[in-house]
Amino acid sequence: MFNVDITGEYIAFFIFAVIIIAGAVLMISLEKVVHMVISMAAAFLGLAGMYVLLDAEFVAFVQVLIYAGAVSILMIFGIMMTKHNGEAVETAKPLHETLAAVGALCLFGLLFYSIRTADFQSAGAFDPGQDNTLAIGEQLFTGYIVPFELLSILLTVAFIGAIALAKKEAD
Amino acid sequence: MLPSYLTMGAILFCIGLYGALAKRNAIIVLLSLELMLNGVNLNLVAFSKYGVIPSLTGQLFSIFTITVAAAEAAIAVAILIALFRARGTVLIDAFNRMRR
Numbered sequence: 603m604f605n606v607d608i609t610g611e612y613i614a615f616f617i618f619a620v621i622i623i624a625g626a627v628l629m630i631s632l633e634k635v636v637h638m639v640i641s642m643a644a645a646f647l648g649l650a651g652m653y654v655l656l657d658a659e660f661v662a663f664v665q666v667l668i669y670a671g672a673v674s675i676l677m678i679f680g681i682m683m684t685k686h687n688g689e690a691v692e693t694a695k696p697l698h699e700t701l702a703a704v705g706a707l708c709l710f711g712l713l714f715y716s717i718r719t720a721d722f723q724s725a726g727a728f729d730p731g732q733d734n735t736l737a738i739g740e741q742l743f744t745g746y747i748v749p750f751e752l753l754s755i756l757l758t759v760a761f762i763g764a765i766a767l768a769k770k771e772a773d
Numbered sequence: 774m775l776p777s778y779l780t781m782g783a784i785l786f787c788i789g790l791y792g793a794l795a796k797r798n799a800i801i802v803l804l805s806l807e808l809m810l811n812g813v814n815l816n817l818v819a820f821s822k823y824g825v826i827p828s829l830t831g832q833l834f835s836i837f838t839i840t841v842a843a844a845e846a847a848i849a850v851a852i853l854i855a856l857f858r859a860r861g862t863v864l865i866d867a868f869n870r871m872r873r
Binding site for chain 2: 611612615619622623626627629630635638639642645646649652653656657658660661664665668669672673676677679680681683684698699702703705706707709710713714717718720722723726727728729734737738741742746749753756757760761763764765767768770
């Protein structure tokens with residue numbers, strides 16, 4: 603089950619996996635909130651590399667722009683707008699933390715078991731096409747035009763709502 | 774390669790779940806939620822290449838998910854700032870009542 607042949611994709615996958623897991627674990631365990639956001643950005647960049655491995659160049663660039671760029675900066679703004687003294691407060695409830703860890707580990711065990719025992723049929727070869735962005739754009743504006751327009755409405759409403767929520771009251 | 778990518782997504786999801794359940798700082802909880810969404814996205818893109826019928830649909834769905842996640846992050850930070858203005862803290866223990 604584990605004896606995979608060492609190919610270039612496998613080595614690149616391993617490197618990106620190390621980056622992602624290191625970023626995620628550091629995000630959980632670091633002390634200062636800003637450092638947590640920075641390590642999170644490293645995890646997002648590793649995920650973008652993994653998308654390139656999966657022949658999804660457009661998704662990779664969207665990941666870099668939206669997550670590593672916009673969401674990280676938004677979180678840093680959130681930290682700066684809400685007064686932090688830099689340190690994350692230690693939890694006063696070790697029982698709660700232990701229960702959360704046990705729950706997450708149980709879920710991971712279940713997922714790992716089902717992934718290892720599942721029988722994935724060998725698929726046909728994936729044809730990424732000449733131009734990944736062009737293919738995605740064609741799909742987006744022909745077959746998926748309704749969800750695309752709904753999403754644009756959702757984004758507009760959400761950002762107007764965010765501005766209205768965060769605006770200081772006049773009084 | 775498909776089980777490796779799925780395991781990677783499961784690891785990301787579980788780390789995010791632990792962070793969302795155990796952390797007290799609301800911004801860290803939000804970051805953990807983003808981590809969980811990224812694990813799901815990785816699954817979508819992996820199935821788009823290695824699934825039974827490989828097609829671009831998985832990548833399209835992951836783009837939709839990223840968009841919704843961006844809207845969610847913006848709304849969440851706005852709510853957090855409004856709550857901070859009302860309560861003076863971002864610890865989620867303080868947010869247990871709708872009215873003061």
